[in-house]
Amino acid sequence: MSVTYPDSRGRFGEYGGQFVPETLMAPLKEIDESLQAAMEDPSFIEAYHQALKDYSGRPTSFTYADQLSEYLGGAKIYLKREDLNHTGAHKLNNALGQALLAKRMGKEKIIAETGAGQHGVASATVAAKLGLESKVFMGEKDIERQQLNVFRMKLLGAEVIPVSSGNKTLKDATNEAIRFWVANCEDHYYLIGSVVGPHPYPKMVRDFQRVIGDETKDQILAEQGSLPNRIYACVGGGSNAIGMFYPFLEDEVELVGVEAAGKGVDTPEHAATITKGSDGIIHGSKTYLMQDEHGQITEPYSISAGLDYPGIGPEHAYLHASKRVRYESVTDDEALDALQLLSRKEGIIPAIESAHALAQAFKEVKDMDANQSIVINVSGRGDKDMSTIMNVLQEGE
Amino acid sequence: MSKSTVQTSFEQRLQKEKDLFIPFIMSGDPSPAATVELALTLQESGADILELGVPYSDPLADGPTIQEAAGRALQHGMNLKESIELVPKMRSKGLEIPVVLFTYYNPVLQYGLEQLFQDLREHDIDALLVPDIPLEESVELKEYAHEFGVELISLVAPNSEARIRKIAEQATGFLYCVSSLGVTGERKELSQDISSFLEKVKSYSSVPVAVGFGISTNEQVHLMKQYSDGVIIGSKIIKVINGYHDELVSESARPSALKKVKQEIVELVQ
Structure with a gap:
């Protein structure tokens, strides 16, 4: 198909891009390069589709x-x-794709943000299946509202990290996941849950969904x-x-x-x-x-x-x-x-x-x-x- | 952007290029009036450049101390416009050092780029630092900065690798080196291999190279000054200020609180 955006700077028209602190530019580049290589590798695509079929x-x-x-x-x-x-929910399509990419990149720990807990559960699930360590950032207010999902994540072996900054909801959990990632990007992969965030995330999540x-x-x-x-x-x-x-x-x-x-x-x-x-x-x-x-x-x-x-x-x-x-x-x-x-x-x-x-x-x-x-x-x-x-x-x- | 022969206001106001002390304070924390007085106190304590923060709801690059300072300032209704308007008040009371306005990009977009640079100029603000704009997204800001004679301060990190040279060569004002990966905030230990990173940065930069993120003790200040042209201190200063929160808010108790702040800052950096 001829729809080829985003461009190399991650722009969809005037939207998208990479408006992030300098410290994140290196890990984003690493993901972008690994993603491109993975998407051109038939064995990676096959593993992803196989997992979608057999596991999901x-x-x-x-x-x-x-x-x-x-x-x-x-x-x-x-x-x-x-x-x-x-x-x-559809969340697993993306979580599986990104976790396979993380593994291919040699990262053994993933972090994720969650609001209601659906993406957190999907991330904890794929982490369990692929043998990765997982941390899920969740606002304190959401933890209170979604206790069942918090329990599900813990049952799956994830560590749920309560976020008390800002309004203690999804936006703040995302901020906190990014902050943690900046400090720990060498061995952690940030598994974002939607078509948001800096390039290449919006494109990557789209391609996995x-x-x-x-x-x-x-x-x-x-x-x-x-x-x-x-x-x-x-x-x-x-x-x-x-x-x-x-x-x-x-x-x-x-x-x-x-x-x-x-x-x-x-x-x-x-x-x-x-x-x-x-x-x-x-x-x-x-x-x-x-x-x-x-x-x-x-x-x-x-x-x-x-x-x-x-x-x-x-x-x-x-x-x-x-x-x-x-x-x-x-x-x-x-x-x-x-x-x-x-x-x-x-x-x-x-x-x-x-x-x-x-x-x-x-x-x-x-x-x-x-x-x-x-x-x-x-x-x-x-x-x-x-x-x-x-x-x-x-x-x- | 190559250096022009005409000096910018930043260059005119900067008295030395080595051994720099660059403190960060948050506009409106603990109150707008206290921020004006704190700027002068920091100048008296030996500050060479003042970094003035604008509070933002979602400060991605900041740790808990500066997040909380921003939260307090936002509760007092502080915003980009009012931050800018604090500086002429500082100047009229005798602030002579260059002022760098530190703001995230979203408030800048709402304000309007051209309007912002015009107002920076008119309010005697010498430089702008936007922590969530990497080199690749900075083209438009650079054009305005050049047009209005405002320095755009860049950040460079230990993991910038191939980008270090590009960022350092294009740097104006001073170059902000992030000491280690992560967000702002105190650290017990600073990275051991920072000296080779700073050496590399200095080899490409024609402006002073200052180190920030995590500097909170007198020992760290001296260590970092060995490898660089100066230190940027944020969270530690916010903590010192917050220790006198109530006194600084009160007009009558403020003068004695400012003296105590000055004493602690001098002990930190001397």
Whole structure:
């Protein structure tokens, strides 16, 4: 395919780049060079795909949501089932790829940041499988909110490091992971969880997640002999969305990224970075972010911890600026409604993150024709969200 | 950027090129008025260049001490504009040494590059240091710096390797050498092989070469001065200042607190 960005400086148009302290330039270069060599090495690619198949259970299913399509009317609804991946979300695709790279680079220790704990669990999982030592940085506030995932990580042998700086959430965990990495880059590999951070991370994570879109393309062509009219995916940092969208960028398919509007984009409590944010630098990359007039980064809010991030991957900023992808936002309430609808009509309980993509699709699908089709990426399963959902729904009763 | 024959304000204000003491303080910590007085106290304590920090919500290159200082300053509503406006107040009270404004890049982007350099010039600020801009991303800043006669201070690290020469040859003002990998903050021991790194940097640099990150004892100050043209001290100074937090905030108790700060700083660097 002819989409060859980012350029050698890691720029997607004006976004991306390497806005990092000088001390990080050497480790980033080491990763960039190792990644290029690995991606050109057939044995590395084979090992990655083999692990996806044997360990994670790929390819993931592609489900025609017949009950739901009939109920809502309009276009046919297909679901890409990333919830069926080992550990319950798309996160493992990337964690496996990067851990294999770390091992190839001779690094025996990995570090990772986590918000809700999904990427932390994926990292701890691959570290266990590949015999690597793992440290997961997690904000103290998130540790309190996600005790089950903290326990899962510990069970998998990871060390969970509580972060007490800043607001004690994902943004701060990421800062702290980067700070630790600067001091320990000689023997540690930083396994970042989304298409964010300095070059080459956004490109690397995309390339390890594009398997979602590649499979989807084969599956829909096998199913109906033509591409879908639209594809929906939720966007926090944006790794499941980029993974899904990237193989379709040059096709005539409308791509829709769905952000978290929290309690509403007109309230201070949301995480709708593209809808409400502006250009700036976060975690080493130029992109859209949520900030005040003085350039201080502000704290996002969403019921879904996986979308609760004040920035967005630089490639999304570029795809928004170039108008290739349409970005919408969905509130907590709308996402919860969609989550319940999918549960009842299809017997699939999605993650609250994924429910954002579902909610936007459900709003739009009714206005489409019966001979049209859409794909929604169900990026993860809802098991991790049971207590959150239970609390909200019982309150409402 | 080659040195022009016209001296920059930084060069005019810098009194010597060796044995430099470069302290770092955070604007607004513990209060804006105290920051102005602390600048003068540091000059009296022998500071040759003042590094004035602008608080930022996400200071990636800083350890806990400077993060906390930034947090305190942000709570007082300090920002880039108000930081800049502190300097004329320092000057009117007799601050003569060059001032380097230290700020992360995101506040600069929101402020606007041209506006920033214009304001630095108008407020008698001689240099700018942006810790999250490596050489590759610095082209635009360099152009403005040159246009407005403001020095852009670069950092170089022990792992910069092949980049050391490039960074050192292009350095203006002074060159900030990171003593060891990691973030700012005190260290018990500084790297043993720092002398060969500093030798290499000095061989390519036409400006003074100063060492920072982790310097917190009189012994370390003397050791680092043997290998370099000066020392940059941040976290340790913030800690000394924070030891007198309440007194420095109070206008009546401030003069005696400043005396005690001066005594501790002199003991640290003399």
